[in-house]
Amino acid sequence: xxxxxxxxxxxxxxxxxxxxxxxxxxxxxxxxxxxxxxxxxxxxxxxxxxxxxxxxxxxxxxxxxxxxxxxxxxxxxxxxxxxxxxxxxxxxxxxxxxxxxxxxxxxxxxxxxxxxxxxxxxxxxxxxxxxxxxxxxxxxxxxxxxxxxxxxxxxxxxxxxxxxx
Numbered sequence: 001x002x003x004x005x006x007x008x009x010x011x012x013x014x015x016x017x018x019x020x021x022x023x024x025x026x027x028x029x030x031x032x033x034x035x036x037x038x039x040x041x042x043x044x045x046x047x048x049x050x051x052x053x054x055x056x057x058x059x060x061x062x063x064x065x066x067x068x069x070x071x072x073x074x075x076x077x078x079x080x081x082x083x084x085x086x087x088x089x090x091x092x093x094x095x096x097x098x099x100x101x102x103x104x105x106x107x108x109x110x111x112x113x114x115x116x117x118x119x120x121x122x123x124x125x126x127x128x129x130x131x132x133x134x135x136x137x138x139x140x141x142x143x144x145x146x147x148x149x150x151x152x153x154x155x156x157x158x159x160x161x162x163x164x165x
Contacts, residue, residue: 012127012130013092013123013126013127013129014091014092017092017095017122017123020119020126021096021099021122021123024115024122027115028109028111028115029107029112032109032112038110039108039109039110040110041108042105047108050105051105054098054105055102057094057097057098058098058099061093062090062094064082064090065082065083065084065094066091067082068081068084078142078145080149084149087150087154088131088150088151088152089127089130089151092127092152093151093153095123096116096119096120096152097152097153100119101113120152124151127151148161
């Protein structure tokens with residue numbers, strides 16, 4: 001396996017997605033300043049509570065995902081425990097939703113919250129290559145996993161099934 005393929009197998013589209021995400025955040029915040037959009041009016045207690053929720057979510061998604069990936073031998077089997085039980089791409093989900101939410105709360109920014117729309121569309125487009133690779137490698141097992149979970153948001157079916165177990 002070439003070094004490029006090895007790095008792509010380990011990190012996937014993460015680095016490119018992160019760069020694009022940060023760029024979109026800057027662009028949206030810049031337009032918010034240029035257009036003189038009003039800042040988010042939010043009670044300090046509620047803001048802190050939301051930031052805590054977003055931070056807890058990010059920590060769970062990042063730590064839980066990396067633990068499961070290491071445990072499964074990253075790319076040798078389908079990770080379907082921990083955060084992967086509910087979301088196919090929990091690390092990317094943390095970037096899309098948790099970090100966007102944290103930044104929006106820090107900067108009181110409606111523009112950054114709105115940026116979640118183009119960011120989600122771009123990550124959905126970027127992740128297609130990874131999903132094709134997983135389908136080629138694991139076939140029907142991954143196809144079934146795809147049916148049971150969603151890309152970036154928790155699957156209600158997976159959450160219901162985990163409670164019923």
